[in-house]
Structure formats: C-alpha cells, structure tokens
Amino acid sequence: MHGGRRARMTLAPAGADVGIVFSVAGADIEAHWSRVDASTLRTQLAGDSASVSTVEHVMAALAALRVDNALVLLEGDEVPAMDGSARDFVSAIDEAGVVALPAPRRVLRVVTPARVSDGAGWAELRPAESGLHLDVEIAFPRPVGRQRLALDLTPETFRRELAGARSFGFLRDAERLWREGLALGANLDNTLVFDARAAINSQGERFADECVRHKMLDVVGDLALAGAPIIGAFRSYRGGHSLNLALLEAAARSGALALELDSGHIEGVSATGRSLSP
Template sequence: MPPVNDQFERTIVAPAICAGVGVHTGRRVRLAIRPAAPGAGITFVRTDVRDRDNRIPVSGEAVVDARLNTMIENAAGVRLSTIEHLMAAFAALGVSNAVVEVDGPELPILDGSALPFVQLLDRAGFRGQDAFQRVIEILEPIRVEEGDKSAALLPCDRYEMRFEIDFPTPVIGNQVVDFVVDERTFRHEIMAARTFGFAHEVEALRQAGLARGGSLENAVVIDGDVILNPGGLRMEREFVRHKALDAIGDLYVLGAPLLGRYEGVKAGHALNNQLVRALLANPQAWRIVTRAPELALAC
C-alpha cells in the first residue's frame, strides 16, 4: 500500500464489510465501514437500534466506560464497546473520516489484533480528500497517575510512543517498546499483536457474564508460566506491543493525529481516557494545527 499523505484528510474508496463475534457478549455482529465526507470524523452507527438516535460520533467525552475496553455512548444512551482496535487501524492508516455501521453492542474481536481491520481497509482502498489534515500539537506536558500506573503526553516534533509493562510471570516480565507512530511501524511491529489475558481471569469474567466470545482464536491466554495458544506468540514482546496498539486507538478518540510523545507505564484503557480528558481540560497545553503542503497553520 502507498504511504499515508499526512497533508490531507483521508477516507476509504469503497465499503468494507466483515462479521465476527464480540469478545465479551459472544454475539455475532456484522460490521460495515463506509466512506465519509471531509471533516466528518469517525462516527459509529448501531443499525440494530431503531427507536432513537443510533449515531455515536467519536470524541473523548463520548467514552463512558474503559475498564476492559473502550466504550462510547451518545446522548440518547446508545452504547458501543471494544472500538479500540479499529480506531488504532484508522489512526495508523490515516483514515480521518468514516462511518462504521454495526448491528450489535460490540465490535467483532476478530483475531484480537488490528491486523484484520487493516486488511479490511486495504481491500477497500484509500482516497485523499480536499481538506488539510488537522493535527493536535502538544504544547505542555499532561500526566495522569493511578498507583504505579501512569500515562503522559509530552511535546515532541513527531508522534512517538513509549510503553512499559511489568507482570510477575516469566512469560511476560518487564517489556518496553519505544517507536515512532507511523504507518510503516504500525504495519511491521504493532498491528498483529493480540490482546491477552490470564486463564483464571477469563473464568472470573465469564462468571460475571463477560468474555463470552473469548478464545484461543482471538487472545493470547496465559496459565501460570505457560502460554496456552498452540502457536505461541506471533512476535517478540507481543504483550507490550498490544498495549501500545490499544493506546493508539484510545488516543484517536481525540479526532486527529498527535504531534507529541505518549509515555505509558502499566496504563490501560481507563488511564488512557483519563489522559484524553485531562488534555481536553487544559486548552493551554495543546493546539490544532493544519498540515498544509509547505507550512503548518495555527487554527
């Protein structure tokens, strides 16, 4: 695929359609991604909801639950969960505008990574639009903490990310990734990293009515010091790479790519959304710039 031209907004050429099960509901859902006009942003539509407004525009404020995944809700109370992997694919591939139709309360988990969404978007094709790309430039550090977990956004002349995790099992241990967030790096190092969990946690979630669609087909499952998946891991440090994937998707609810550096330590969806809200609450810490061919214009 040709590289993203980050000077202009981008959408897809043709509808992209797939189906799968939700990792928590276990319900089979159909998903269709459609092109959208310049400036429209990303909007999800619950096509199974017909008695009220079923459109959910993505924004930092739309996130209402981020304990196990990223869930968004509109003013009519219509919710949709597990958007983060598709949002990460949109962010990395430079998709500014799209309408995503889904006929259930949760996006399909597919293989637990962003790879199937990238393949879906690649088949649909990409089209540049007649609007300069808006970028969020970080001007002052923003940081949130919760115990030994933290997430921060720092000024930087490009979009960078560092993520660190530490689990008391030799299967994971301490892992760090530090990279430039761009399409090439995402495709080669991040997009195929799968979500993961521990066998005892999966059982507890199922008893609580969650993780009904989870399996070794869509998650890396660890039992003690053993990885249960027959094929093992897809790549070195797959666990921390997936956490970085989640962060890319969680931050893209801001509606534009970042010009800044994200640093996360043991952070998850909830802390990432706290960081998003902290940024939005501090307008002096950021500004919107427009990527024109020869210059960046402050808006």
C-alpha cells in the same frame, strides 16, 4: 470479545470533517473521548440511545493508516473480535483503499506536558517536533513479566510491529471475568492466553513481546479518540484504557493540545494535508 454475541461491521466512506462515526441501532456515536462510558478491559462509547463496545482495535487501524473520516456501520453493539488484533481491519482498509478529500487536515499538537497517574501506573504526553512517538512499558506477573517498546507511529510501523499483536489474558482470571460479564466471547482463536508457565495457544506468541505490542496498539486506538491526530510523545508505565482516556481528557481540559492545520507532508497524506477517507 466481551458480549459473546455475533456482530457484523462495515467501514463506509464519509465526507470531509465528519471524523469517525459509529452507527449502531440507528444512532450515530462520535468517536471522541467525551463519549466514553466504560474503560474496563475495553473502550466503550455511548450515544443518547445506544452504545458501542471494544472500539479500540478498529480505531487504531483507522488512525495508524491515517483515515480521518469514516462511518463504522455495526449490526450488534460491539466491534467484531476477529483474531484479537487489528490485522484484519488493516487488510480491509488496504483492500478498499483511501482517497484524498479537498479539505485541510487538522492535528492536535501537544504544547505543554500532561500527566495522570493511578497507583503505580501513569501516562503522559509531551511536546514533539513531528509525528507521534510511543513508549509503553508493562509489568505483569510471570510469564509475561516486564516489557517495554518504543517506536514512531507510521502506517508502516503499525502494520509491521503492532497490527498483529493480540489481546491477552491469564487463564486464572477467566471465571472471574465471566462472572463480571466480560470476555464472554474470548477463546484461543481471539486471545493470547497464559497459564502459570507460558502461552497455551497452539502456535504460541507472534512476537516475543506481543503483550506490550498489544498494549501499544490499544494506546493508538484510545488516542484516536482525541478528535484529530496527535503530534507529540506518549509515555506510559502499567497503563491501560482508563489511564489512556484520563490522559486525553486531562490534556484537552488543561489546554495541552492545540488544534492546527497540518501544513507539512505526512506519508500517506498529500503534501497539502488533505484528509483521507476509505
């Protein structure tokens, strides 16, 4: 999407408690907020000798389908753009299937509120009884405008409501982004593009509010860098990768997230709370 180069990715099994690890140019990079080194229009992770860009869509698919352990093998330094959404990653995981591992599943429970802001934009995490509740609001110039969506994240809601929502942008910003070395691989096959009046893609929008759905997809991918699934309620207004990741760091450093074993039943995971791996 951003580098404009060809890339190839393979999702491979991993053992219990490995987590999600990106393997790039012989280097392993843990999928964790502490590894983030860029968050402008994408989330980029860096290791000691390599980096991997635009991890948010595959991370969202893995997290939403409750895959806790996987190796992401990359030829190239950026996750493939596919169609700009997480739909192909979901299909690949569903086709491969997942298996339960004989280890307890750990979660991070929000125990006290955490909030960050940046000008008019803000993001927060608050305690919740179970699961992850998402409430995202965006405000862009027309024709996107102001959109808001709230839902409880489950594999089913992700497949139905979020996975197909594509990256989006404005035609007027294209040349500036190219000068900055961004969106070099963006095109009408992997990006929902708006001019001053409407989307210029031949088939238009997949949802009437596709933009806020994609922003929520990004939230799922960024929160997946917490190190374990989050139990809590997320809310943002005019957010993005930078605010999502700043919130994760603030919550972790303030003690707002408490690590515990998942002793309850979550759909897609056995009642004993065992981890899943593709």
